[in-house]
Amino acid sequence: MTTTGEKQELTIRLCRPRGFCAGVDRAIQIVVLALKKYGPPVYVRHEIVHNRYVVEGLQERGAIFVEELDEIPEEHRHCPVVFSAHGVPKSVPADAQARNLFYLDATCPLVSKVHKQAMRHQRLGRHVILIGHAGHPEVIGTMGQLDEGSVSLVETVEDALRFEPPAGQPLGFVTQTTLSVDDTAGIIEALKQRFPDIQAPAAESICYATTNRQEAVKAAAPGTDLFLIVGAPNSSNSRRLVEVAEKAGTKRGLLVQRAAEIPWDEIRDISVMGLSAGASAPEIIVAEIIEAFRQRYDVTLDLAITAVEDETFPVNRELRDVPLTTEDMAFVNGTL
Incomplete structure (x- = not known):
């Protein structure tokens, strides 16, 4: 010593x-911009990102976090509601429309890409295997893009070895964006050994x-x-x-x-x-x-x-005319 x-x-x-990352930066920015443009309260369905410091900082600015849309009081139905960076099932925006809510989708574009990959598999007649963690909001959101019974969740190599696909249906897979690269490679290899014709997504799913x-x-x-x-x-x-x-x-x-x-x-x-x-x-x-x-x-x-990141994702069109102060940007960037 x-x-x-x-x-x-x-x-x-x-x-x-x-x-x-760029997706988190964008999601936080969407809530901050919505607060500036529309004034508080702005409702957010689920934690905008998984960080208590960020959530509490947004609450101090006037954001109110709810788990479901029916928690928004009748007198606040005119207030914006933001969907989290993890993505939501199709049923959520449909519910918002049925309630005449104005919503802003803060789903990370890379999560949206996985949604599109999964929907493409389904459109081509494939049963979709989603590699991910049960109960994670991103997994719930991705599975919620697809018809019931058209997607199966695989969490481990053991799951891949036990999985029994629908008879006579081709297979395609996608993955949650936040998985271990090495662990996921093992699961994909197990699936490919069992099902040599399984189709990968057009691009890497892990972000x-x-x-x-x-x-x-x-x-x-x-x-x-x-x-x-x-x-x-x-x-x-x-x-x-x-x-x-x-x-x-x-x-x-x-x-x-x-x-x-x-x-x-x-x-x-x-x-x-x-x-x-x-x-x-x-x-x-x-x-x-x-x-x-x-x-x-x-x-x-x-x-x-080991790398330099310079990726940025644009915010929703409705918010692009709202200026941010230096203090706002410091909060969005995580330095305040």
Whole structure:
């Protein structure tokens, strides 16, 4: 153990890319712009992204989060409602129209791409296999694009080996956008071995941000005593990052939402730590965690850069005339 004065030396391998992706940035921006254009309250069905800090920040600005549209009071039926970045079943916008609600869809364009891939399989007469996690909002939304009985969920290699398709029907598959790249490859391989004629989507379903963050963690993890991932417990892509770090060689992977959750008594004797953030975790929390370690250790930052992201997705046409202040942009970008 090397110490400087009273503090133990600690190298933090800080991954890049990390944190907000273009789809999350766009979804948060849609809520902020709607609040500015239409005034509060703006209703949001489900968490706009899986991050408590972001949700609470939007609540302070006047957003109200609901799980279902029937929770919107009659006197607020004129207020906008935003659908989350994870996507929704077709039944949700249909319900909104039946209730005469004005809605803004913040579904990530890459999730929408998976919806279109799945619908194309169905249109071509294929039974659709969706590789994903049961109960995740994105999975519910994707399955909800298709006719009942036309899609089957496969979560693991074991599921793929047990799956029995409808007799005589060709197969096509798509995947949730936030899965482990390596684990998903194993499931796809098992399906292809059993069903050689199964059709892949026209383009990769796992999104670029998920892949990039996993590759950065994979590169930084070997030789680390601890790997911290900033993210929520219900964030699929954040949980996958912990798994990737552990498979890539860290002694311990840990998911935390804020610095207050770090179990300091359990991690005293560390000299090299990895640090990244899931796609819905704001940069301000990464900075908070680095500062918490600086208070306890003599910290050296080592940047682990594996890709540079410059993707942007345009917001809804109805909102493109609304200007954002510098403070608004800082919140949207996760730095406030």
